[in-house]
Amino acid sequence: MLDEVNVQFYNLPSQLTPLIGREQERQAVCALLRRPGVRLVTLTGTGGVGKTRLSLQVATDLLDDFCDGVCFIQLAPVSDPELVIATITRTLGIKEVGERPLLDLLQSYAQDKHLLLLLDNFEQVLPAAPQLSKLLAACPHVKALVTSRAVLRVHGEHEYPVPPLELPDLSHLPESETISQYASVALFLERARAARPNFTVTAANIRTIAEICVRLDGLPLAIELAGARIKLLPPQALLARLEHRMDVLTSGPQDVAARQQTLRNMLAWSYDLLDAGEQRLFRRLSIFVGGCTLEAVEGVYHALGDMPAYVLDGAASLIDKSLLRQTDQDGEELRFVMLETIREYGLEWRWP
Incomplete structure (x- = not known):
């Protein structure tokens, strides 16, 4: 009879195309997850930036680090945060036992396992983040790699923002061969x-x-x-x-x-996850070419008869949800900047 502890769980989907670039990101995230004190890493970034593809490569690179395997949990089809634990349990093949809570079953199963959970597309089930924290607290050798357009905001989370791919400098282009x-x-x-x-x-x-x-x-x-x-x-x-x-x-x-x-x-998916106030701020920020200052956005709110006090918290939320960036270079005023692709989408909406 096969000994269960010697069976390594593995369900990562095979990739039909190579991962291009991302050498530095692969190394950095792998190093982060190999640190003893790091249990939860969240890859954040705007939609389409390549979080899922990077996470799958990282999980593949780390397979030998987790003797009980790597489990890929696809959360995109899940809209109810209450179903996240059930989705993890089902993916691992754990059977329900009477009326016992699924979180208890999952904790009992994983408490002694050296396992990496890869949870993809967490942004639409963010209220489930505390349940994930409870699972990690009860299972000292389990780690989680999460992809999300928004940070989870739980204790122990290490955010790794996934940047866009490296771009050539248009003022100093290399030869066509390179x-x-x-x-x-x-x-x-x-x-x-x-x-x-x-x-x-x-x-x-x-x-x-x-x-x-x-x-x-x-x-x-x-x-x-x-x-x-x-x-x-x-x-x-x-x-x-x-x-x-x-x-x-x-x-x-x-x-x-x-x-x-x-x-x-891709952009509509992110926009639809915003509340009404965030959507309004997103649309208003999109009118600024090349970014704007906090005071400039507050001025728009004031001119339209709205409360400018909302702007600070709203902008912080859009940054957390990877739709806005801030620049604060030494000696310069704080500015908010959107990627031009995101800004163009915001301009499509009826203003203000």
């Missing part, structure tokens, strides 16, 4: 050649390709959708149409969730 050293360009070329195998980088299109990646803020999902358009549009025509990127970056793969099939769907 432009793919930038992960954003390499991803664009990989997707373009998947759609049009004879597509090549030339002296005539190298700058346009770089500009496409920069225009799309280095967001992997947007770059992938743009690369697929090379089948129909040459680079210069594609770049021109990115003035209205929401209408161009559509028709993603059919075997992914609907929110990942178009750029608009």
